[in-house]
Amino acid sequence: MNGILAQQQWKGKLVAGALAAILGGVLLAWPGPSILVASVLFGVYLLVSGFTEVYLAFTLPRSAPARVMWFIAGALSVVMAIFSFRHFGEGYAVLLLSLWIGVGFIFLGVSEISVAGSLPALPGRFWYIVVGVISMIAGCVVLAWPFDSIVVLDIVTGAWLVLIGLLQIVQAFGIRKDAKKVRRTLDPVAEPMAA
Secondary structure (H helix, E strand, O other): OHHHHHHHHHHHHHHHHHHHHHHHHHHHHOOOOHHHHHHHHHHHHHHHHHHHHHHHHHHOOOOHHHHHHHHHHHHHHHHHHHHHHHOOOOHHHHHHHHHHHHHHHHHHHHHHHHHHHHOOOOOOHHHHHHHHHHHHHHHHHHHHOOOOOHHHHHHHHHHHHHHHHHHHHHHHHHHHHHHHHHHHHHHHHHHHHHO
C-alpha cells in the first residue's frame, strides 16, 4: 500500500517543487516588473498544488486527520488561485497576494507536518517535516514582517519559493527512491504467492 501511495505522491511533489522554484527564480530575476507575472504564475502554482493536495486527500489509504489537513490545504490553495485570477491587474490584489502567500505557506507547512506525524511509515517522511518547517517559517516571515515595499516582499518570497521548490524536488526523488525500495522488497514476496 505504501508503494502505491509513494508512486502517486512523488510526481505531484516534483511538479509542485519545479513550479515553486521557477516562480522563485522569476521573482528574483525581475523583482519590479514580475509582480503581475508572478501573480499569474503563483495562481497556477496554487491551482496545481491545490488539486494535488485534494487528490491526495481522497486517495490516501488511511488516517483521517492527514486527509482532512491535505483537503484543507488543497482547497485553500484552489480558492486563493481563483482570487488571484479574478482580480488580475488590480493593485489591491497584488497586496492581498502577499497575505495569501504567507497563509498558503503556513497551511502547507502545517499539512506537511501533520501528514508526517500521522503516518510513521510514510515514504520520504523526513522531507515532509523539513518542507513543513521551512514553509511555516516562510509564512510567518511574510505575515509578520512589516515590509515597506512589495518589491522587498517579491525578493524574499522568491528566495523562499526557490528554497521550498528545491526541497520539494529533493523530497519527490526521495519518495520515488523509497517507493522503489518498497517495490523491490514486496516483489520477491508476491512472486511465490502468484505461483
